[in-house]
Amino acid sequence: MTDEVRLETATDADIDRLMSLEREAFSHPWTEASVLRELYDKDSLFLVAKQYDNAQAEPQILGFAITRMGEDYAELLQIAVSESARRRGIASLLLTETLNRVSARAIPRVLLETRVSNDGAIALYERFGFRRIATRRGYYDAPVEDAAIFQLKVTQC
Ligand SMILES: CC(C)(COP(=O)(O)OP(=O)(O)OC[C@H]1O[C@@H](n2cnc3c(N)ncnc32)[C@H](O)[C@@H]1OP(=O)(O)O)[C@@H](O)C(=O)NCCC(=O)NCCS
Secondary structure, eight states: OOEEEEEEEOOGGGHHHHHHHHHHHOSSOOOHHHHHHHHHOTTEEEEEEEEEETTOSSOEEEEEEEEEEOSSOEEEEEEEEOGGGTTSSHHHHHHHHHHHHHHHTTOOEEEEEEETTOHHHHHHHHHTTOEEEEEEEEEETTTTEEEEEEEEEOOOO
16 A cells, blocks of 8 residues: 655545634634635635545545735635644645745745644644744633734745
């Protein structure tokens, strides 16, 4: 049996599996309408990591990353990996490809925000060179928590 992880652009055929992962990964998941809006938005890069297993007809979705591509900056809106697939480099694959696409479009920086308690995500972002540049007090609800804003200046290729 060979398992292969591939990065692809999400399509609406992926929506059910994307929503399962959305609900698994986030305490406040986006609605299907919000996810679909990014999927159809020409300014959004929506990457999925799929595992192709010879024994299964449908590939498994291991993770995804959604990024709005602007002229002045790109914004990483969400990145998520299935619990059972974490710490295997899937988010790193998604982020590396996202940063390559940002660089190819000559977008100078990437911004993102996360709960200040999200140690795993913060470790990932810092590993990619993101620097914390600001705090938004009480930005998140349930529980109320500050948002940490991170920025990465992108080297152009
Ligand atoms: C954050 C998240 C996307 C990381 O996905 P992942 O595929 O496990 O990440 P990777 O395997 O690529 O990790 C790369 C590096 O990031 C750091 N890292 C990732 N998760 C970490 C964790 N839970 N604790 C500490 N460091 C972590 C480590 O340095 C790791 O390298 P290592 O495994 O060699 O130590 C995943 O935990 C997730 O989906 N969390 C829930 C959703 C979320 O919070 N998303 C971010 C806000 S939008």
